[in-house]
Amino acid sequence: MQRLLAFIENNLHLILFVVLQIVCGFLVFSLNAFQQAAFTHSANSVTASVNKTVTNITDYLDLRQQNKELQYQLATQFNQSSSGSLLYLKDTFTIKDSTRRPLFSMVPAQVIYNTVNRADNVFIINKGSLDGIKKNMGVISSQGLAGIVLKTSSKYSTVMSLLNTNMKIIPSINGKEYFTELIWDNESPYFMKLQGVNKLEKIIEGDLITTGHSSLLFPKGVPIGTVSKLSSKPNSQYFQTRIKTATDFRSLEYVYVIVNQQKEALEAMLPANE
């Protein structure tokens, strides 16, 4: 017994090491992306406010570039509003259908934390459930698609970035929808991969990839990226397509959360398994 106690005393640090590594293993491997989001920023006001302070400082230093992007974005929206489909309302934008029913509204938000180095990247925005943000809402930047809301707290939301291996988007190329998935393969924060497009399809480098009709999270026509490289193996009937993302995730600052105002009504019309 004494020898056992002496052994424990001499190796207490090793026993503690093993126990704590088991705790870490549980945290690393048992939490999925959704639970990880809950573990971190959106649920933690201290770390979120530290990151928010840093973002405020870096924002100030980056004002010139951001102003340019806002100018460009406002100009684009002004052009589109002449068709009567997009109205500027206080700080939210509303897109209406042909019968003038509101379809999508957009809540502006600021990115306070963002990663691009991991396989499963997320970013945190400064709007939460108090601002009407809910899980599974689409998020876009002034350049294009940015992600999908994973989790919200009262003031913050964690968003699954397009640069996340769990992200799967059905793309539309030159206005034609392809029921194959656009994925991020953890190669570069600027590029994604699209497989399963038949070589017979008329696609060339530079073609625009946008969102299509098949999603309730995004309006049709939000830019996702452009085809930057088309290649294929000799014995394959499919293209291997490299897509340059429209959004520059390394300088992501301002985003819009898309609220589908008819989502419940539209979901009720879908078959039960969709």
Next chain:
Amino acid sequence: MSRVFYWILILALQFFVFNHLELSSYLMPQLFILLLITLPLHLSKTVQIIIAFSLGLVADFFVATPGIHASACLWLVLIRFGLLTRIDLKEQESNRLAFNAKTAGVTTFMYVSLILVVFYHFYILVLENLGAFNGAHVFFTTLLSSLFTLLLIGFIQYVSFNRLGE
């Protein structure tokens, strides 16, 4: 008191500056591990393990990686135990000194730091990229981030030396 200031300074640099560095997607320096590398030599191994786990967990909260930094910090102090037993530091230990370039010598300190820094970056990158492992990305990010972190560590040690030497 100066040690408290040193901890606050390094942690502030990590959480306010280096976590938000957007120079390159291959650059994610983890300067805060300098705090573990330079832990005082007289601290018991159990206390060092607890400090490492706590510090790692705090780092995890800031970068949304539950358990990864905590696990890496635990391994880091364990490897540090192994490396420091090969070096004669009894005098420094009895004088309750920290392990740094001044107490252990520049070559010894940078040799230990090199191993720990490279290991740390490699370990967290492998865990963070488990879902879609990309060898080239892990290799280049480890290389660049480790090099940058070692340069920062060298600079901080140099500045501390000169200040202490006056």
